Amino acid sequence: MRISTHQVLDSSLANINDAYSRLDTAQQKISSGTQINAPSDNPVGVQQVLEFKARLAENEQYTKTLNQAKGILATTETAMSSIDTITRQVRSLAVQAANGTLDQNTLPNLANQVQDAINQVGSIGNSTYGQQYIFGGQRTGTAPLQAAGTTFTYTGGTQAKGNDAVNLDIGRSESLTVNVSGDKVLTPLLATLTKVRDDVASGATSEISITDLAQLDVQLNNIVNTRADIGSKINRITSETQRNDLTKINYTQLMSTIQDTNIPQAVIDLQSAQTAYQAAIQSTAKTFQNSLLDYLK
């Protein structure tokens, strides 16, 4: 085949350009650290990367919600634990009061102690997590227990009104009730405590021993069950958080596999591109060293 002088130059130039652009691509992958710098670099990969990004953001959001749920439940558990202790104290007061041999002067004293317990429950019932009242159901903005004379009225959300439960999504289509509503625990407890106080004050020993003690046991049982429920929810949150963390690591690794430059591979590519480039410029330089002109006198 006939080769023109220009043709040799042209193809040398094209080859040098090719080699140089390969060098540039390899260099870019290493310096940017990513092998997908535009959707066209890997149209399938880019969709996966975007998908993982969205999943990671969602995952992070669930972790945030889980932490908040855990905070609310842990605060509730602390409050319930105090209420448990207080209720048990009232029960022993009631047992004392039910003992008919008591000095009549002791009864008002006992009644006062029950009143203290009521006040404590009232104050604990208005505990907050951040700015939210934890026992108010969905009425988290106002104190659920309002003092009314010697007792308290519950004004929070109730099951009857359908606004007692605070539900949060802790995962895709995984909703969790993260609160204990006051109308389930506080309202019956306060009613019982008030009755115990009144019966103690009036010295109705038989009423105390027959009805009130039984009622107190019902309340204690309710408290224990509620605490068990909180405990199991906290466990679920803990394991959910762990699973979330694992998922995060998984997604991050998968995303990195697709998006991040495989450095050893990229370095090898860079070296081979360098070799090709050097070969192209060297051969070009050699090709044009010789001409018939050198031999004509």
Place this chain on the structure above:
Amino acid sequence: MASTFAGIEIGSRALTASQTVLDVIGQNTANVSTPGYTRQIVDIAASEPISYGSGSIAAGQVGTGVSVVAINRVRDSFVDQQVYSANGDQGALNKLRDTLTEVEQAYGEPNTKTGVGTQLSTFLNSFSDLAANPENVGIRSTVLNNAEALANEFRSVSTALNQINPEISAKVAAGVGVVNTIAGQIADLNKQIGLSVANGEHPNDLQDRRDQLLASLSSQVDINVSYLKNPQTGHPTGEVNVRISGFTLVDGDSANALPTQATPPGSEPGLLTASGEQITLGGGELYGLVKASTLVAGYQSDLNTLANNVITAVNTVHAQGYGLDGQTGRAFFSGTDAASIDVSAAVKSNLNVIAAAAAPSVGNTFASGNGDNATAIARLTSTPVIGNATLDDYYNSRIGIIGADTQSYTNQASSQEKIVQQLQNQQSSVSGVNLDEELTKMLQYQRSYQAAARVINTMDSVLNTIVNGLLTGL
């Protein structure tokens, strides 16, 4: 019977022929690097012989030396046509690749931290936060900020995409301008070449210029070049006609102007004349640009579909919920597409309008700590909204499509580059100057010249014998 001085005449013709060849070699060598230059060769032949003797004693013919028949370009017009067509494809693919790269840049995926996809998940996720803290003003304002960031991002991508098609129209107009200028120049050259050919000349350099113009024209539009013949004699007139599908761009000595109006996106790529007739394009930068505008319009409509669905989906859920002020039935976003999306004025002016609470049960007032409607909005992250796709699935797949289109045109453009290179090589192999070859020929004709001079010299000494020797002998 040859004349006395025939020998000298033969030598002189040889000198002239060698001289001409050396001149052409000089021309070739001088233009070794000139773009578009076609090497020339001198067609030389032994000149008309004369008969020696006559009748029964005829001894045959005696030569009269050498003469120059023609100086020709060495060119393969079949390869030329292939180059034109390959140039056209290259031009189209380059423009498609460049435009789509611009589209990719408008989105900035996947390395941007503020892409539409990211903003969309941030926005929807912030409703989860709101669900957990429905009364918290700080979180309400975060939701508003994220919503504004999302709307901004939609609008800025939309603006970037919207700028592309007007740019394309301007480029088409500029490209048509170039085509019309070149067409005028080709028509002028046709005229000069035609005259020259009619005079029996070989206007090599004019033809080179015209070939070069045809090559640049071919990267702009897909051209069909036909070489005209004299209808009477059947000889080539040296002129060419240039057609673009049904439109005659160059018709001998005259050129017709191509219109600048491109066909609207979605129709077959072409140009529209003032009277509304369509000139279909099949290649070249103009085709690439018009085709790209159709693709861009498609991407714009996809982005608008997404924005519209975001607005509708969020608004539908939002309208069912209750704001902290106890009101319901309000929209969260205003606008209908990516260019007009914005957070509604009501939400912007009052954070309490954001409806985090679900509708209360019958007969009850809503509870401010209810975040169920916020949860419902947050669940849009995983709810199919557009067909079977969630909002971000749809977005991701659109990015994938843009990526695949861009990749395809980029790959095609670079393999087309190799094809063009290959064809240009082929052309250069036929028409390009090889210095070694020219130098070799130069040595050859230098020797021929010297030999011719020697012949004249010898003839001179022979004549000397006759003219001077014979006279002295008398």
